Amino acid sequence: MPVAADSMSGEAGRDSWNLMANDKSFQCGWQSASPVLWIGAAALCLGLLLMTVILGVVAHSKYIHVGLMKYENLIKNLTKDRDTLREQQDHQYNTVAASRDKLQEELKSRTDKLCYQGWVKFNDKCYFASENGRRAKLVIISTKDELNFVAKLYSKAWIGLFDTQEEGKWKWVDGTHLIGSGS
Secondary structure, X not given: OOOOEOOOOOOEOHHHHHHHHHOHHHHHHHHHOOHHHHHHHHHHHHHHHHHHHHHHHHHHHXXXXXXXXXXXXXXXXXXXXXXXXXXXXXXXXXXXXXXXXXXXXXXXXXXXXXXXXXXXXXXXXXXXXXXXXOOOOOEOOOOHHHHHHHHHHOOOOOEOEEOOOOOOOOEEOOOOEOOOOOO
């Protein structure tokens, strides 16, 4: 059986409990709270959610910024390394080109000095014709250009080609066989 206390008299009675039961604020419970409270609670939740999203976006942008800075530094370092390698390559190329040019000049000066005075040079070979010298070496012609050169230079010349061992099989004085028909 329910018991209620009267705040004024301190006596418990049945009628006072009924007064409490008939009060509409107690029948509806907490749902009867004002709509302002609900709006405030929703605003608080949305505000906390918004703050969480903002903090997440800020943290993510900070993370992206740090990664971006890392990649920018990497690109900067790689660009610097590439430029250094290009400079080294250019320097080495210039050094090799200068050495090549120097060697070509030296080779040209050496080959220019090989022919004695009175001799004629053609394709790195020296030619000399003597009307009275019989102990000279006979010329060995290896190209059509060389044959034309000798024919223009000397109207009559002995060449080092013979077929004394076998008729029709031509050999040069150095023992090599004539390539082609010889005509």
